[in-house]
Amino acid sequence: MKDVASVAGVALKTVSRVVNGEPGVNPATAERVREAITRLGYSRNESARVLRRGRTSTVGLVIEDVADPFYSTLSRAVEDVAISRGCLLLSGSSSEEPARERELVLTFCARRVDGLIVVPAGEDHSFLRPELEAGTPAVFVDRPPGPGLDVDTVLCDNAGGARLATRHLLSHGHRRIAFLGDRPSIFTAARRLHGYRDTMGRLFDERLVSMRVPSPEGVRADLDRMLALDEPPTALFTGNGRLTVTALRALAGRPMALIGFDDFELADLLRPGVTVVAQDPFGMGRIAAELLFRRLSGESGPAEHLRLPVRIVPRGSGELPP
Amino acid sequence: MKDVASVAGVALKTVSRVVNGEPGVNPATAERVREAITRLGYSRNESARVLRRGRTSTVGLVIEDVADPFYSTLSRAVEDVAISRGCLLLSGSSSEEPARERELVLTFCARRVDGLIVVPAGEDHSFLRPELEAGTPAVFVDRPPGPGLDVDTVLCDNAGGARLATRHLLSHGHRRIAFLGDRPSIFTAARRLHGYRDTMGRLFDERLVSMRVPSPEGVRADLDRMLALDEPPTALFTGNGRLTVTALRALAGRPMALIGFDDFELADLLRPGVTVVAQDPFGMGRIAAELLFRRLSGESGPAEHLRLPVRIVPRGSGELPP
DNA sequence: TTGAAAGCGCTAACAT
DNA sequence: ATGTTAGCGCTTTCAA
Numbered sequence: 001m002k003d004v005a006s007v008a009g010v011a012l013k014t015v016s017r018v019v020n021g022e023p024g025v026n027p028a029t030a031e032r033v034r035e036a037i038t039r040l041g042y043s044r045n046e047s048a049r050v051l052r053r054g055r056t057s058t059v060g061l062v063i064e065d066v067a068d069p070f071y072s073t074l075s076r077a078v079e080d081v082a083i084s085r086g087c088l089l090l091s092g093s094s095s096e097e098p099a100r101e102r103e104l105v106l107t108f109c110a111r112r113v114d115g116l117i118v119v120p121a122g123e124d125h126s127f128l129r130p131e132l133e134a135g136t137p138a139v140f141v142d143r144p145p146g147p148g149l150d151v152d153t154v155l156c157d158n159a160g161g162a163r164l165a166t167r168h169l170l171s172h173g174h175r176r177i178a179f180l181g182d183r184p185s186i187f188t189a190a191r192r193l194h195g196y197r198d199t200m201g202r203l204f205d206e207r208l209v210s211m212r213v214p215s216p217e218g219v220r221a222d223l224d225r226m227l228a229l230d231e232p233p234t235a236l237f238t239g240n241g242r243l244t245v246t247a248l249r250a251l252a253g254r255p256m257a258l259i260g261f262d263d264f265e266l267a268d269l270l271r272p273g274v275t276v277v278a279q280d281p282f283g284m285g286r287i288a289a290e291l292l293f294r295r296l297s298g299e300s301g302p303a304e305h306l307r308l309p310v311r312i313v314p315r316g317s318g319e320l321p322p
Numbered sequence: 323m324k325d326v327a328s329v330a331g332v333a334l335k336t337v338s339r340v341v342n343g344e345p346g347v348n349p350a351t352a353e354r355v356r357e358a359i360t361r362l363g364y365s366r367n368e369s370a371r372v373l374r375r376g377r378t379s380t381v382g383l384v385i386e387d388v389a390d391p392f393y394s395t396l397s398r399a400v401e402d403v404a405i406s407r408g409c410l411l412l413s414g415s416s417s418e419e420p421a422r423e424r425e426l427v428l429t430f431c432a433r434r435v436d437g438l439i440v441v442p443a444g445e446d447h448s449f450l451r452p453e454l455e456a457g458t459p460a461v462f463v464d465r466p467p468g469p470g471l472d473v474d475t476v477l478c479d480n481a482g483g484a485r486l487a488t489r490h491l492l493s494h495g496h497r498r499i500a501f502l503g504d505r506p507s508i509f510t511a512a513r514r515l516h517g518y519r520d521t522m523g524r525l526f527d528e529r530l531v532s533m534r535v536p537s538p539e540g541v542r543a544d545l546d547r548m549l550a551l552d553e554p555p556t557a558l559f560t561g562n563g564r565l566t567v568t569a570l571r572a573l574a575g576r577p578m579a580l581i582g583f584d585d586f587e588l589a590d591l592l593r594p595g596v597t598v599v600a601q602d603p604f605g606m607g608r609i610a611a612e613l614l615f616r617r618l619s620g621e622s623g624p625a626e627h628l629r630l631p632v633r634i635v636p637r638g639s640g641e642l643p644p
Numbered sequence: 645t646t647g648a649a650a651g652c653g654c655t656a657a658c659a660t
Numbered sequence: 661a662t663g664t665t666a667g668c669g670c671t672t673t674c675a676a
Contacts, residue, residue, distance in 0.1 A: 001669065011647045016671065024645060041452045046433040047378065048669035050369040052652050058412075066401065067604075072394035076387065079415060088429065090380075090412055093401060107410065111368040130363040248591055266588045269570055282389075323653065333663045338655065348661060370653035373668050 001042065008036040019044055050112070059292065060108030061091040062101055062118045070241055070262060070281045071119065074141065077285030078117055085293050087114065096186075098122025109136060115292045117141055117285075123185070125149050137295035141288045143187040152295070154288040154306045158188050161277040161310035162195025165237050165259040168275070168312055170199070173322050174235040174257060178208040178226050180219065180247055181239030192239045192261055208233050214242045220250040227254070234322035237261075244274065257320040259312075268315055275318025279310045323364065330358040341366055372434070381614065382430030383413040384423055384440045392563055392584060392603045393441065396463065399607030400439055407615050409436065418508075420444025431458060437614045439463060439607075445507070447471050459617035463610045465509040474617070476610040476628045480510050483599040483632035484517025487559050487581040490597070490634055492521070495644050496557040496579060500530040500548050502541065502569055503561030514561045514583055530555050536564045542572040549576070556644035559583075566596065579642040581634075590637055597640025601632045 005015045010029060017025050018033040025033075036042075050056045059082045063071040071093075079089050090108055094101035101121040108116060109131045116131075116138040125145040132138060132151065139152045169177050179196045182189040189211060197204050207229060210222035226233055235257035238244040244260030248270070251258075260267075263278035291304060312318075327337045332351060339347050340355040347355075358364075372378045381404050385393040393415075401411050412430055416423035423443040430438060431453045438453075438460040447467040454460060454473065461474045491499050501518045504511035511533060519526050529551060532544035548555055557579035560566040566582030570592070573580075582589075585600035613626060634640075 012669095013647060013671085014645090017646090020671085026645060029645080043428070043432050045373075045669050047369055047372040048652090049671075050652095051367075051373050051654085052669080052671045054652080056369065065398065066388065067391075067395045067398040069389075069391060069394070072391070072397075073389045075394075076389040076415060079388065079413075083414070088412055088433070089414065090410055091401075092405070092411065093398060106365070110365050111410070245588065245591075248588075252591070264588075266567065266570075266586075266592070269567075269574070269592060270588070271593055334653095335655080335664080336662060339662085342655085346661060351661080367653050370668090371655075373670085374653080374655045376668075 001044075003040055004033065004036045004042050007040065008033045054112075055114055056112050057087045058090055058111070058113045059087050059289070060105070060111075060113035060116045061089055062094055062104045062108070062116070062120075063091070064096055064119055064121060065093045066091065067093075068242070069264065073281040074119075074285035074288075077282045078289045081286055081289035081293065094119075094121040096121045098124070102127055105131075115139075115296050117288050117292055118145075119143060120145055122146065137292060139288045139292045139295075141284060150303045152288075152291050152304045152306075154284055154291065154308065156279045156284065156308045157310050158191035159195035159198070161261060161279070161312075162192040162237070162239075163199045164310070164312050165261065165277050165318070166196050166199035168314075168318055169235045169237065169257060169259060170203075172235075172257065172319055175203055175322070176205075176208065176231055176233045177203070177235045177237060178223075178233035179210070179237050179239065180222065180243050181209070181211045182243065183213060184211045189239055196237060214240075214246050216246055216249065219243065219246045223247065223250050235259075235320075244276070248274070255320070257318060257322070259318040263313060267313075270317075272317045272320065273315025275315045276313050277310050278313050279308065284308055323366075325362055326355065326358045326364050329362065330355045376434075377436055378434050379409045380412050380433070380435045381409050381611075382427070382433075382435035382438045383411055384416055384426045384430070384438070384442075385413070386418055386441055386443060387415045388413065389415075390564070391586065395603040396441075396607035399604045400611045403608055403611035403615065416441075416443040418443045420446070424449055427453075437461070437618050439610050439614055440467075441465060442467055444468065459614060461610045461614045461617075463606060472625045474610075474613050474626045474628075476606055476613065476630065478601040478606065478630045479632050480513035481517035481520070483583060483601070483634075484514040484559070484561075485521045486632070486634050487583065487599050487640070488518050488521035490636075490640055491557045491559065491579060491581060492525075494557075494579065494641055497525055497644070498527075498530065498553055498555045499525070499557045499559060500545075500555035501532070501559050501561065502544065502565050503531070503533045504565065505535060506533045511561055518559060536562075536568050538568055538571065541565065541568045545569065545572050557581075557640075557642075566598070570596070577642070579640060579644070581640040585635060589635075592639075594639045594642065595637025597637045598635050599632050600635050601630065606630055 001015050005012045015033055018030050061078050066072050082089050092104040098121050118140050119142045123146045141154045144153050145151055181193050184190050212218050238247050238260045241262035241264045260276045263276045267274040267276055323337050327334050337355055340352050383400050388394050404411050414426040420443050440462050441464045445468045463476045466475050467473055503515050506512050534540050560569050560582045563584035563586045582598045585598045589596040589598055
């Protein structure tokens with residue numbers, strides 16, 4: 001910048017004015033400065049700018065895994081909103097590890113991101129309190145923060161979706177409906193189990209429930225166990241996209257009524273088509289990002305808690321008779 | 323930092339030493355400093371650090387679309403390598419728009435990323451030259467840069483994979499094999515067409531080729547046109563994952579031998595299973611990132627041009643008879 | 645319309 | 661083992 005100034009024969013501040021498009025610069029002077037900029041191939045050092053201004057124009061996004069279609073779609077939505085607001089996205093995958101989540105969040109904060117969007121992995125987010133108090137807004141998506149933290153949240157109607165699916169299977173004549181969910185420590189898994197259990201009422205049988213890491217072997221073993229019962233399940237409700245796919249592989253050749261939570265590509269091309277409870281990951285990301293930017297532009301007020309609707313998409317597998 | 327120093331009763335530099343884990347600090351002093359840090363909730367301002375040190379410990383990643391499973395997987399691999407090297411990832415989707423690609427790259431450079439990994443959308447990357455000369459290393463992945471730029475590249479064996487697929491179909495008795503590819507301006511699409519054409523030799527018939535945006539309507543129309551020919555195709559080779567899925571939908575109910583370039587989740591669960599030419603997006607991202615970090619740690623020498631192997635995965639659709 | 649000077653928070657180089 | 665000083669490249673404040 002100093003070089004540009006001396007080449008253009010002006011002071012540092014004038015270059016700064018031109019670079020930032022501030023008013024009150026003589027057009028001829030501005031032109032001279034622009035020429036010097038081009039000639040020297042100058043580009044503003046954002047680090048220095050950030051240091052001085054205190055805002056980074058960067059948003060931090062922590063998700064579980066970018067390689068998971070649900071989160072990559074959410075990610076894209078957040079990115080689009082951020083870009084449209086002139087911000088860049090710093091993102092990281094927690095791999096469902098609380099320690100990695102914490103480290104990512106704190107690293108982002110140390111880099112002074114303007115705001116955070118977090119799909120939490122852990123259950124304790126007290127480490128975020130100082131940052132929140134220091135004025136860094138955060139929005140939690142898909143899952144709420146640990147207790148004692150009052151931040152904006154954007155969740156989907158997990159229990160409602162599970163009720164929808166369970167009722168759908170009941171209405172097609174099933175009485176023995178199994179539920180295959182992720183670890184119960186994961187908020188969405190717990191809520192979906194709750195909705196299922198609720199709706200099953202007296203039909204609930206805990207031998208038809210498996211809450212576990214979605215590993216192929218484990219899922220297969222649990223399904224085998226259930227199918228060997230005296231009164232085996234005639235229908236299966238899977239608690240997330242990954243489990244649905246894993247279960248489909250484990251069941252291959254043993255057709256069974258099935259509804260999965262979360263939609264996934266090709267669900268319509270399988271035979272039978274896979275009935276799902278669909279959420280809208282893109283919409284979820286967009287809404288969370290928009291909420292964050294409202295906070296960034298100064299909107300105060302109590303924490304908002306949004307709950308997005310889900311809908312059932314019948315494609316055949318959920319309509320099979322017992 | 324000043325506050326921490328005064329609370330701990332030491333000089334600025336001592337705090338800096340403790341924060342950075344530099345040797346040569348009395349353990350007792352260090353402990354006092356750490357206490358002060360905790361008490362004040364201090365965390366280092368990375369912007370200032372970056373400004374002073376000149377390195378951001380950040381890598382910029384430009385891909386086509388995070389929501390595409392191929393690129394999100396690649397993205398995850400890059401992220402893992404970056405994290406293991408103490409770097410963060412600034413990422414953006416170009417949406418196949420050269421202007422957006424350029425803007426992302428230049429914005430990343432203005433933020434002084436230490437290095438760039440780019441899946442290019444455009445054909446002219448002269449805008450990168452000043453940055454490269456200024457010492458910011460870049461690795462191009464999946465597609466090479468425009469002419470005149472000598473940077474590291476990590477590509478897959480596009481033409482070889484297309485030859486493999488075409489030969490596979492020929493060996494199963496097909497003579498009328500259609501090729502459905504993306505726009506010919508996209509490097510990978512052009513290379514795959516080349517391999518296909520090559521292998522078809524005198525059997526090549528341009529009426530069996532469609533190079534286009536992967537829109538459902540367009541793909542359906544082109545396939546209908548081909549199937550209405552006097553000698554319709556008995557097999558189809560699709561040029562990327564998105565086209566494979568689109569074609570599968572368009573063909574629903576009209577079974578046909580099919581091989582797709584790129585593997586995709588559930589390809590094994592469809593009936594028949596979808597035979598593909600598989601590349602390894604995770605490996606591609608990892609290798610590119612490792613190459614970048616070798617450059618960052620000072621390895622010079624001529625630009626490397628890596629070509630990763632592909633393999634055919636037979637699942638049924640590519641083994642159907644004419 | 646333009647410029648000079650101060651300082652953002654940190655680290656490198658050089659004392660002590 | 662600890663401290664002092666200068667300055668990274670920019671924006672802010674105030675003055676001309």
